[in-house]
Amino acid sequence: MKNRLKFFGTSLILLLTFTLAIQAQPVIHVNQIAFDLLGPKQAIVSFEGDFSGVKKFTLINASNQKISFSSNLKATGSVEDWFPGRQFYTADFSSFNKPGKYKVDLLFKGKHYTSVSFEIASQALAVNTLPSILNYYKKQRANTPQELEADKKMLLYGSDKRVDIHGGWGDASGDISKYFSHLAYANFMSPQQIPMVTWSMVNATEKIPGLLGKLKIKEDLQAEALWGADYIMRSLSDEGYFYMTVFSYFKPDASARRIVGLEANSVTTSDYQCAFREGGGMGIASLARISSWGKNGDYQAKEYLKAAEKAYAHLVVNNLKYADDGKENIIDDYCALMATTELWIATDSTYYRDEARKRASNLRGRMTDKGYFISDDKNRPFWHAADAGLPVVALVRYLDKEKENDYRTQTLEVIKKAIDGNLKVTQSVNNPFGYARQYFKFNGKVQDGFFIPHENETGWWWQGENARLSSLATASLLGGRLVYPKNSGWGVRRDIELYAEQQLSWILGGNPYSMCFMYGFGEKNVPYMASLFGHGSQKGGISNGVTGKDGNPDGSGIDFKTEAGGNEWRWTEQWIPHAAWFLQALTAIETVNEQRAIVIKEKPLFRVLALAENGGHHIAFTKAARPWLEEFAKKNHFAIDYIENTDKIDEAFLKQYKVVIQLDYPPYAWNPKAVSAFEDYINNGKGGWVGLHHATLLGEFDGYPMWNWFSGFMGDIRFDNYIADFASANVRVEDKLHPVMKGVSPSFKVDKEEWYTYNKSPRLNVKVLANVDESSYEPNSKLKMGDHPVVWINPKVKARNVYVFMGHSPDLLLNKDWKRLVSNSIMWAAGQGN
Numbered sequence: 001m002k003n004r005l006k007f008f009g010t011s012l013i014l015l016l017t018f019t020l021a022i023q024a025q026p027v028i029h030v031n032q033i034a035f036d037l038l039g040p041k042q043a044i045v046s047f048e049g050d051f052s053g054v055k056k057f058t059l060i061n062a063s064n065q066k067i068s069f070s071s072n073l074k075a076t077g078s079v080e081d082w083f084p085g086r087q088f089y090t091a092d093f094s095s096f097n098k099p100g101k102y103k104v105d106l107l108f109k110g111k112h113y114t115s116v117s118f119e120i121a122s123q124a125l126a127v128n129t130l131p132s133i134l135n136y137y138k139k140q141r142a143n144t145p146q147e148l149e150a151d152k153k154m155l156l157y158g159s160d161k162r163v164d165i166h167g168g169w170g171d172a173s174g175d176i177s178k179y180f181s182h183l184a185y186a187n188f189m190s191p192q193q194i195p196m197v198t199w200s201m202v203n204a205t206e207k208i209p210g211l212l213g214k215l216k217i218k219e220d221l222q223a224e225a226l227w228g229a230d231y232i233m234r235s236l237s238d239e240g241y242f243y244m245t246v247f248s249y250f251k252p253d254a255s256a257r258r259i260v261g262l263e264a265n266s267v268t269t270s271d272y273q274c275a276f277r278e279g280g281g282m283g284i285a286s287l288a289r290i291s292s293w294g295k296n297g298d299y300q301a302k303e304y305l306k307a308a309e310k311a312y313a314h315l316v317v318n319n320l321k322y323a324d325d326g327k328e329n330i331i332d333d334y335c336a337l338m339a340t341t342e343l344w345i346a347t348d349s350t351y352y353r354d355e356a357r358k359r360a361s362n363l364r365g366r367m368t369d370k371g372y373f374i375s376d377d378k379n380r381p382f383w384h385a386a387d388a389g390l391p392v393v394a395l396v397r398y399l400d401k402e403k404e405n406d407y408r409t410q411t412l413e414v415i416k417k418a419i420d421g422n423l424k425v426t427q428s429v430n431n432p433f434g435y436a437r438q439y440f441k442f443n444g445k446v447q448d449g450f451f452i453p454h455e456n457e458t459g460w461w462w463q464g465e466n467a468r469l470s471s472l473a474t475a476s477l478l479g480g481r482l483v484y485p486k487n488s489g490w491g492v493r494r495d496i497e498l499y500a501e502q503q504l505s506w507i508l509g510g511n512p513y514s515m516c517f518m519y520g521f522g523e524k525n526v527p528y529m530a531s532l533f534g535h536g537s538q539k540g541g542i543s544n545g546v547t548g549k550d551g552n553p554d555g556s557g558i559d560f561k562t563e564a565g566g567n568e569w570r571w572t573e574q575w576i577p578h579a580a581w582f583l584q585a586l587t588a589i590e591t592v593n594e595q596r597a598i599v600i601k602e603k604p605l606f607r608v609l610a611l612a613e614n615g616g617h618h619i620a621f622t623k624a625a626r627p628w629l630e631e632f633a634k635k636n637h638f639a640i641d642y643i644e645n646t647d648k649i650d651e652a653f654l655k656q657y658k659v660v661i662q663l664d665y666p667p668y669a670w671n672p673k674a675v676s677a678f679e680d681y682i683n684n685g686k687g688g689w690v691g692l693h694h695a696t697l698l699g700e701f702d703g704y705p706m707w708n709w710f711s712g713f714m715g716d717i718r719f720d721n722y723i724a725d726f727a728s729a730n731v732r733v734e735d736k737l738h739p740v741m742k743g744v745s746p747s748f749k750v751d752k753e754e755w756y757t758y759n760k761s762p763r764l765n766v767k768v769l770a771n772v773d774e775s776s777y778e779p780n781s782k783l784k785m786g787d788h789p790v791v792w793i794n795p796k797v798k799a800r801n802v803y804v805f806m807g808h809s810p811d812l813l814l815n816k817d818w819k820r821l822v823s824n825s826i827m828w829a830a831g832q833g834n
Contacts, residue, residue, distance in 0.1 A: 032509035032522030038489030132540030180279025198228030226297030240314025281335025371421010389475030434502030464545025685798025688829025693807030715762020
């Protein structure tokens with residue numbers, strides 16, 4: 001007996017020693033997919049016990065195993081409510097911006113501990129995940145033969161009426177029913193489901209077309225959005241309400257499905273009419289927005305808008321009847337705001353403008369000083385397991401259309417309070433992962449916590465909140481750019497960028513369980529969940545995630561289970577709102593990159609300065625020439641700036657410009673500083689020059705002396721006279737091979753011009769490219785030079801330069817040869833021609 005006790009005691013000591021040894025190993029929790037090159041980048045290290053000896057971490061290049069970056073760990077304490085005694089440390093490598101695949105590495109007691117590998121690259125998170133998210137929805141389509149057959153003749157609960165309601169997406173890997181929303185009976189927890197997915201796809205298609213094109217999924221995402229819109233159309237009843245739910249009853253027989261209202265424990269009713277908060281608002285928003293594409297799915301684009309307007313008109317009258325408690329709350333407000341905003345954008349109607357302003361005002365009235373919204377007409381804080389960021393997203397979308405300053409100012413203040421409130425409550429306790437915390441009401445008392453309370457209005461429903469995290473990431477980025485803009489990686493203040501990144505990283509493996517909730521990615525996924533008709537877990541789908549401790553009614557503590565006697569769905573089930581909100585978060589991130597790409601793409605090849613006469617006899621010509629020049633500049637990817645005097649011109653100013661155009665601006669009354677800078681610009685070839693018409697009005701005018709340098713530049717000439725009554729004439733090209741004359745007719749007629757004469761021909765001092773045939777003057781004129789050049793260049797200066805005399809009448813803008821001559825001149829002077 002003593003020997004047994006001795007053996008047992010020794011074994012127990014060894015077991016405890018082994019257990020402590022396992023617990024005493026550092027664990028690195030990190031986003032297991034990718035970090036955006038310009039965004040925040042962090043890993044969290046957890047350790048049971050004393051870890052104070054470890055000060056540094058390194059980034060190891062996964063391809064060659066070499067150290068690429070090293071920095072200090074930052075102690076961030078513990079979360080006693082989660083894991084008593086466990087310490088956390090932050091490894092921040094946001095400053096590291098070299099693309100590649102990496103691992104975080106720690107050296108502890110002579111042994112290396114290494115994270116899973118992840119990618120760092122420009123747009124890496126979106127590039128890696130967007131195609132799979134799209135594929136996930138394709139796999140969730142309710143389009144198997146059994147579903148299509150049943151859904152084309154769907155029976156309404158409590159009725160013998162059947163309707164065609166095929167299409168849409170199965171809701172979850174554990175439930176292939178189709179929902180606009182559910183939990184309607186609870187009033188304050190209704191999530192936005194199929195309509196939200198559709199709107200998210202439309203939004204991404206519009207906001208990041210460049211990236212979608214690069215990934216070759218733009219057309220597929222458009223098609224998927226139209227698939228969703230077509231389902232919403234079929235869900236619209238003749239009366240004008242949307243059918244809320246097609247319920248499967250979890251039966252393999254598709255013909256058992258019914259259109260229902262759904263209460264707790266799968267109790268079905270005939271209350272299937274959607275209120276604004278029950279998917280109706282987002283259904284309207286999706287149809288109105290997609291109508292602007294001008295694309296047809298199974299319906300014409302104009303039918304989408306007509307249906308949206310019909311549904312809105314119906315809900316304005318009937319919403320309170322469909323709301324289970326007969327009252328509107330915050331979910332009605334933000335869903336109706338989305339509906340009215342999209343209708344306002346689609347129609348530009350003052351009616352929808354006023355309706356949108358009313359809903360925005362309602363949301364403003366719900367904001368508290370602490371930065372959370374009030375859900376009801378009393379004091380219930382707004383919290384939501386899926387759509388917590390939607391009030392701010394709706395307000396931001398409203399501001400896309402709202403231009404009146406008073407309304408904008410009031411709305412921006414609410415957005416600012418919401419973002420400040422979310423940051424403050426999240427940072428109010430030790431929170432190493434930066435998990436988005438929230439306010440809620442429990443047992444009659446307002447409190448804050450990490451997770452939603454398990455005892456709530458539904459009586460039974462609580463689950464992981466990954467959709468909520470992505471929605472708040474989206475809201476913080478979109479709203480933050482309006483109230484806290486910054487020229488940074490994601491366009492917002494650093495702490496807001498980090499808040500958004502931490503929510504997404506939590507979903508992708510940067511959580512205490514090192515579980516990557518996006519299926520098919522990372523090192524560790526939830527188990528596969530099978531479902532009816534092949535709609536089980538799919539790559540790119542996102543599972544519910546982490547919750548408060550099972551059994552804690554207030555949602556305190558922390559929990560994640562892959563087995564729970566049939567209740568594991570709370571953590572492991574894929575759900576279509578998760579991926580939809582993640583798509584919105586990616587879109588919010590990539591909108592900045594999309595705008596940068598547009599700026600880069602549209603960055604002008606060079607700039608041109610047009611010194612334009614703004615008075616006198618030539619004003620009509622300069623006014624006509626400007627839009628043509630601007631269009632020519634746009635087509636040829638250069639920018640053109642206009643000035644009407646020489647006050648700004650100096651050496652530094654001219655340095656910005658590849659070409660100066662004297663658009664009928666005379667060569668006198670220049671600022672002395674401008675004279676010096678211009679002479680240097682031409683003599684030393686610092687840019688090119690194109691002069692038109694009035695640029696050779698050389699002599700003493702308006703009390704100013706002749707600019708002798710300019711006279712020499714133009715061939716040592718002086719203005720003598722002009723045909724005041726105008727004449728048409730033929731211009732003859734002399735040097736057909738010069739780039740300025742490419743495509744110009746050998747001889748072309750100018751219908752109306754006040755042909756200048758000079759004291760002599762400039763020919764001996766310049767290279768003449770064209771002359772005017774004085775014998776073709778109509779009417780004839782006695783003012784003739786004999787040799788009469790009208791287009792020439794001066795090769796004696798370093799600058800490429802062209803003088804074109806014709807430039808008095810706006811009719812020249814109808815002359816294709818003149819336009820070709822001037823456009824060639826600009827491009828050649830800019831060095832773009834031979």
